[in-house]
Amino acid sequence: MKDKKEFDRKKYEETLKFILIKATNDIFPGAEVVIAHSLSKGLFGEIYKGTPLTLEDIDLIKNRMSEIIHEDRSIKKVTMPIKKLEKLGCINNRPDMMRFIEYVDKEFLDVYELDHFYDYFQTDLFQSTGQVNLFDLVLYERGFILLYPEENAPYRLPLFVENKKLAKIFHEAETWGKILEVNDVGALNKLIRENKIADMIRVNEALHEKKIAIIADEIYQKKEVKLITIAGPSSSGKTTFTKRLAIQLRVNGFNPTIISVDNYYKGRDMVPLDEDGEKDFESIYALDLELFNAHLEKLVSGKEIEVPTYNFHTGMRDKKVTKVKLPENGILLIEGIHSLNELLTKSVSREHKFKIYISCLTQLNIDDHNRIPTSDVRKIRRIVRDSLFRGAPAEITLKMWPSIRRGEEKNIFVFQEEADAMFNSNLSYELGVLKKCALKELEQVKVESKNYDEAQRIITFLEHFQEIDTDLVPDISILREFIGESYFYKY
Numbered sequence: 001m002k003d004k005k006e007f008d009r010k011k012y013e014e015t016l017k018f019i020l021i022k023a024t025n026d027i028f029p030g031a032e033v034v035i036a037h038s039l040s041k042g043l044f045g046e047i048y049k050g051t052p053l054t055l056e057d058i059d060l061i062k063n064r065m066s067e068i069i070h071e072d073r074s075i076k077k078v079t080m081p082i083k084k085l086e087k088l089g090c091i092n093n094r095p096d097m098m099r100f101i102e103y104v105d106k107e108f109l110d111v112y113e114l115d116h117f118y119d120y121f122q123t124d125l126f127q128s129t130g131q132v133n134l135f136d137l138v139l140y141e142r143g144f145i146l147l148y149p150e151e152n153a154p155y156r157l158p159l160f161v162e163n164k165k166l167a168k169i170f171h172e173a174e175t176w177g178k179i180l181e182v183n184d185v186g187a188l189n190k191l192i193r194e195n196k197i198a199d200m201i202r203v204n205e206a207l208h209e210k211k212i213a214i215i216a217d218e219i220y221q222k223k224e225v226k227l228i229t230i231a232g233p234s235s236s237g238k239t240t241f242t243k244r245l246a247i248q249l250r251v252n253g254f255n256p257t258i259i260s261v262d263n264y265y266k267g268r269d270m271v272p273l274d275e276d277g278e279k280d281f282e283s284i285y286a287l288d289l290e291l292f293n294a295h296l297e298k299l300v301s302g303k304e305i306e307v308p309t310y311n312f313h314t315g316m317r318d319k320k321v322t323k324v325k326l327p328e329n330g331i332l333l334i335e336g337i338h339s340l341n342e343l344l345t346k347s348v349s350r351e352h353k354f355k356i357y358i359s360c361l362t363q364l365n366i367d368d369h370n371r372i373p374t375s376d377v378r379k380i381r382r383i384v385r386d387s388l389f390r391g392a393p394a395e396i397t398l399k400m401w402p403s404i405r406r407g408e409e410k411n412i413f414v415f416q417e418e419a420d421a422m423f424n425s426n427l428s429y430e431l432g433v434l435k436k437c438a439l440k441e442l443e444q445v446k447v448e449s450k451n452y453d454e455a456q457r458i459i460t461f462l463e464h465f466q467e468i469d470t471d472l473v474p475d476i477s478i479l480r481e482f483i484g485e486s487y488f489y490k491y
Contacts, residue, residue, distance in 0.1 A: 099186025268315030
């Protein structure tokens with residue numbers, strides 16, 4: 001194990017995946033390993049070998065992995081011609097990899113070799129198997145969970161906590177991928193090259209609209225609901241989702257009213273400090289909880305309130321207020337990072353609330369062994385939006401991102417399983433749309449920058465995607481919140 005300060009969790013993860021795939025191939029020759037997505041501090045995946053995966057199978061694979069790690073076998077990085085790569089048995093028997101190779105605009109590709117077994121990975125691997133000696137493999141539902149240390153605790157494994165609701169929404173994402181017939185980048189690029197992407201976009205957007213309508217119907221069935229709270233991490237598309245949900249609620253006979261939690265900030269001088277002594281603008285205690293809850297209580301009981309106006313330029317409230325009262329058949333919607341936290345809405349009893357968690361949970365992967373982290377898509381969304389509408393270059397967004405992620409872990413993810421409904425805002429086609437603008441911004445990150453390596457990683461990743469014309473994106477799409485010309489979101 002490397003020293004804590006030098007621990008590279010991503011490299012650890014990728015190396016461990018390679019060992020898992022090699023061990024599975026040793027035990028079950030010809031078996032197909034699919035790394036699906038992250039789940040509860042680990043990776044969820046499936047193994048297709050003709051019969052269902054069992055606990056005994058997991059033990060065999062786990063023991064084989066331990067043997068490979070104990071022997072500290074060499075892992076070599078090999079630059080190989082695409083034509084030669086296509087002839088390798090461990091590559092040409094994988095349709096996902098053959099689709100990927102078909103649209104790689106290169107003559108050579110860097111792959112990794114372990115005992116004459118080859119595979120492709122997005123990021124660097126360790127040079128030997130002995131450097132990833134701490135792991136666990138757990139049977140979970142129809143597949144497995146691969147556990148490995150976290151960056152802040154490299155000498156112990158994280159506790160596996162079952163996230164049933166999140167697992168369900170990931171499964172729904174897989175179903176959407178099958179409906180769209182797009183589970184990997186190669187399949188997406190094929191549609192673009194064959195000029196079939198417009199139809200796929202319409203179906204993808206229709207899936208979003210149908211899901212929003214289903215959530216609206218669930219709310220309608222719960223007659224006692226007076227307040228809908230919507231939370232999600234940065235760049236999830238909360239604002240557009242909230243306004244589209246409001247339309248579906250109107251279809252069901254409601255008169256929705258949207259209130260922004262941002263107007264209840266106490267003021268810049270009253271923001272609490274974090275553990276480093278810096279102002280923590282994402283703390284729930286940066287909000288005037290007493291006033292907000294008093295207003296909620298009045299609204300749901302039919303009374304009128306005066307909503308304050310917070311000025312982000314001055315860091316103070318303006319004198320202007322907006323009078324709000326719920327109309328007949330009224331229902332209140334609020335969105336913000338703390339909207340799942342009971343502290344924010346404690347004046348309203350739980351039976352009168354319907355909580356929604358929204359996030360961008362990527363259903364598209366590079367190939368069966370290279371997943372696209374959900375946070376990467378949100379980061380790219382943020383880079384594009386910040387550059388187009390907030391005057392912030394990619395350098396600034398990349399610098400802020402670790403702090404944003406810490407805030408999400410602290411304020412959002414811990415409450416996600418308390419949601420009554422979850423919505424996946426990811427669109428399978430979106431990276432093809434975001435690519436052009438994102439590359440333009442990322443290429444401006446200077447080599448001396450601390451964020452240069454991260455910028456280059458994302459550039460390499462985006463180069464796998466064929467570009468998609470922004471004109472194909474509907475004006476009601478969540479993606480429009482980040483690229484502009486949204487029907488709902490005006491900058």
